[in-house]
Amino acid sequence: MHKNYLPLLFVAFLLVFGNFEAVAQKKSKKDKSIENIDHLRTAPKLVVGIVVDQMRYDYLTLFWNHYGDDGFKRLVNKGFNCKNNHFNYAPTSTGPGHTSVYTGTTPSSHGIIGNNWYDKEMNAEVYCASDDDYKSIGTTSDAGKMSPHRMTVTTVTDQLKLHYQMRSKTIAIALKDRGAVLPGGHTANAAYWFHGANEGNWITSSFYMNELPKWVNDFNSSNAAEQYKKPWTTIGDINTYLESGLDNNKYEGLFDGQTAPTFPHDLPSLWNTNGKYDIIKATPYGNSITADFAIAAIDGENLGSDLIPDFLAVSFSSTDYVGHKYGVNSKEIQDTYIRLDRDLTRLFKALDKKVGENEYTVFLTADHAAIHVPAYLKDQRIPAGYHDWDALRAGLDEFLKYKYGTVDLIKNVSNYQVFLDHDVIDNLDMQIAEVQNEIASELIKNKDMDRVYTGQQMWQNEYTQGIPYILQNGYNQKRSGDVLMVLKPGVISYSITGSTHGSPQIYDTHSPLIFYGKGIRRGSTVERTEIPDIAPTISSLLGIAFPSGSTGKPISKVIK
Template sequence: MTKKMSLRAIVLAASCLALTSCYAAPAATTASTLPKLVVVLVVDGLPNEQVQRYRDQFGEGGLRRMLDQGASFSNAHQAHGVTVTAIGHSAVLTGAYPYMHGIIGNNWIDPVTKKSVYCTEDSNYTYIGEETKPSDGTSPAKLKVNTLGDELRYATGSRSKVVTVSGKDRGAILLAGKTGTAYMYMDKTGNFASSTYYMKQHPEWATKYLATKPQDRYYGKTWSALLPEAAYAGDAPEDLNLPKAGSHNRLPYSYYSESGEIDSGYYASLRVGPYLDQLTLDFARAAVEGENLGSNPAGVPDLLGVSLSAHDYVNHAFGPESKLSHDHLQRLDRMLAEFFTYLDKRVGMDNVLVVLTADHGFPNTPEFAQTQHLDAQRLDGDKLMAALDKHLEGKFGVAKLVQAWSLPNIHLDYALADQNKLKREDVETAAARFLLAQNGIVDAFTRTQFESGAVQGTHINTLMRRAWNRESSGDLMVITKPFWYFGTGTSGTSHGSPYAYDTNVPLMIMGKRWIKAGAYGQYAEVVDIAPTLANLLHVRPPAGAEGRVLTETLR
């Protein structure tokens, strides 16, 4: 007997059908909606002020292309208090701060051995075909979280390829994450090599490329000014920053060796100037072709990370106000234009998403800053630590309470304090008060303050709290005054502070299918890059990511 459905049953059935339609699983993302290749460019030591100061001199296809066709943030920052290469590179694709990702410096003091360790050293692995010292960077073991590239490979069943290349091992390794593949420049041979962490031997394409010895073509060449002399009229006088013994600070800048032959001295000299970056980009091209990046047969996105190291070396030696730094950035701009043209022909820029940022900025040399009526000096850290130890001995009657340091981190000998029945907090406080009384020091924080949550209130305090890692950082952290830095000598400059000249870096994203072009003045952080890319690639954000998705830039 056939039963008639009641009106209530009909309505209920229709409702269920409607709900099923509303909550059905969304259609799988098609490969055509995603970038075929994500290119992450990190220009080591590029302050955003240099991009703004020299932007009118850029060519059409490099940095100007990113400024005009991409989203560019003028108020983007490496938002942690110790602005050095390893920490800045770690931030880019982890989206995390040092207290979480564990990379607290290029070097730091091991809390157990009290000896200096390097951020990417790992004695379990060696460079492939190259001499390897115990402190050389060979793996990401000290990186405590994963990266955007790791999440991309996880989401695609390891079918996506993640390849990074840099003039510095830490630049490549910390971008590659745990499951990517890193290649780095070898100072002694001029080769790019990977390590046994990633593979047993280089792939055939890399071996063939290295056999051509492209690094040798610059021997005897000179780095000359790219622009007419009038273009450099606003740069600092060249005699303001005297060169170190055996070097020079003028263009043309020649590349040779004291032996008169191509040797390790020549290969090391390539770091200062445009040729290291050209070699890096050339190897990146070889990787694109050798690994078929951007044309993945599985139809999934690939990621190429390129860290361009030479600008950092130039700025350290001559300062961002110098003619050499000015010219180097112009040459790098033209190199990027050629690289983008290559990618357009190889992959098609409509299929490529490009991010460009920096690991840290740079202060001017103290000599230049003083001409601007600023209180700027170099502060000898070793002498400061000796004075601190002497002060604590005088106060507590115990020698060697300062056990080790890798500034801005200072490690106290708590065991010695306990043995002499001294309260740890009393020793910390006495040390901090002494440091605050020293010329060139503006603030000092103690382990007790960090662990109790007392480091609050100001923006600088927030940056320092992010930079302090409970397991690895010191028992004290110090901050120099603005325009001061820890160092010696009479030339050059260095970074590492929480001040805007060190934190404000370029942040540009270009890819017209996904990004709305424009100049953005709102605050952004480098840790926003990883969550934004995760959103665009439809993958999980890295584990330690704290940045935001830059939704204002998304189509």
């Protein structure tokens, strides 16, 4: 070939190759765009997180034959059931429970170490969601002065909003303020809770907004709560409630004005002596109005209406109020769960219609479980009992006077923890670790005490199993106390009627965990899962970053 043609060929080659590269780059960008759209199409339009307050795992199996096909059974039969799910920390209570579900970590990291706790810096008790920097919205009372400011890490709901440049929407709903504020995270569009008393309205905090939206005002002005001012009778034939104890027994509490803890519970006649609208909370009607409001929120907030995923966090709190009053073996708790099953059915059918049956994802869990009434256990010759904290404190003070000549070494005893006054101990020229050990050695002598650990042990060791592992996950170095106490299994500090929770024992830690809907496999596992695994699993499903303090791991079997 003549050498004069070479420059022309070279130019032609560059033109052809350059055009090919341009096409390739354009195709690559197009493919990336398609990939992003495909990801949105495979992600659920709406995630619905459901926390059932004080739900034991065995309520799924115990009342199974009374459930319909589209509530709990729908989740279990068409979703993924984690049968060996546990809280891996203590205290097992509402504030830490909701926070751990949504942050993917434990109180040791997220900082919510109780519903209330002694604040060492403020030298005062604080509430997990209270915040005087904000005003109540929807009520003239102080019931709305709340925010998540004491939670030190992000939630899965926060991460979803960050991922989509705040275009996702998060709405959190519960009868209890802490059951809405903490799951909603720091970036929620709204958290709503129920203010009873003489109002019976859903309210919020100025942390979220300056006035209630129209749909909430419309709901409140409809007197939706008024329809539940009616007698509480069993929804089924009480004679078929064979899975629970006798209706009239000595293990159950009473509403003020009652002489027996039996059906029917005449709410209208009990109304004024039991806090008016507050009485609804301690009946299954509290769950029903929560479902009513959640369904209204789906419409009012247009949740799940586009490809950018939204989050609806719902906590059903009445199960806890009923459990505390009547106990886990009561006709009341059985009827409450049968009714909750019907409320879940209503919620799922509303989601089917408004979001699309295959377009949303649900997880259902609890914030803690509960113990059988110890008085009942004792009557069945099962080891159980009640602890007297006043007697323990009196004995501890006597020991302190004898050993150190003063009781001023202790600033507070609460949440099964002893908080020492480090300044007093320093002034007495004593070592903190030595005083912790001396007090622990004295406390373990108490007949009700099973184990005692010191803060020094929590700092120096890394526990991987058993009770110390659970305690350490609940131990926050900046907020927790100097000595940690664990009562014997079956022993509680509570009234002789009703059930409670809070311990690291398995009856308080074993709770349900079910995933259902878009992107979820059908199946079950008896391998151990833990509450902090929920947020990473949902984050993996959504393709977003894990919450900032996450210590859980995705449950790989759950996701398709």
